[in-house]
Amino acid sequence: MSRVLLIEDHDRLAGLVCKGLAAAGIAVDVAGRIDTAWAAIQQMPYQGLILDRGLPDGDGLILLQKMRHAGLGVPCLVLTARDALHDRVAGLEAGADDYLPKPFAMDEMVARVRALLRRPVALHALDPSHDDLTLRSETGVLCSGEESVTLAPAELHIMQLLLHKHDEVVRRGALEAAAWGLSEAVTPNALDVALHRLRRKLLAIGSRQRIVNVRGLGYALREGDATE
Structure with missing residues (x-):
């Protein structure tokens, strides 16, 4: 979306x-x-x-x-x-x-x-990618190699932002805004639930990438053990 x-x-x-x-x-x-x-x-x-x-x-x-x-x-x-x-x-x-x-x-x-x-965007790619991950934004499909999984709308927007800023730590508020908009009321644990589901989906497709909590700062994509 x-x-x-x-x-x-x-x-x-x-x-x-x-x-x-x-x-x-x-x-x-x-x-x-x-x-x-x-x-x-x-x-x-x-x-x-x-x-x-x-x-x-x-x-x-x-x-x-x-x-x-x-x-x-x-x-x-x-x-x-x-x-x-x-x-x-x-x-x-x-x-x-x-x-x-x-x-x-x-x-x-x-x-x-x-x-x-439908026009190409110079900076913000519609299908962002990093390492072994590619996100097909139009269909909401996250791919790693030959494996793929469909993301819910909130998960899609969170992953778009994490992939776009893959070399940075993204604050919790920015991820909530990405998932539900700047003016949407969000329950306290909504982001935690979405991140839990995304972590499980990354494991399911065998990606090396993990969503890690950088204490006191936010969240980031980091390479981990694909078998964990």
């Missing part, structure tokens, strides 16, 4: 967009400001962005330019009421991949987001 970040400060519109994308099988996180969106982008391997221009702390193109200067190639659809030619040109020159003026038809917005998600 793909996850996108919607940067929109209008609550009603954000709710409608989330509903439309969820019906299409696309998970959505919402940020209402540039600063919170930038923090989320640094934390999560999003497959796409939907960006409003008129945000409380500035023009959304500021965020887009910052991302592109940092080498983040995540596809971006700009949604805005500014539909003059020079506004569209400014958005594309800032690094937008597509531009949809408000008001818009929900079916068209969903179709455009789907088209974005």
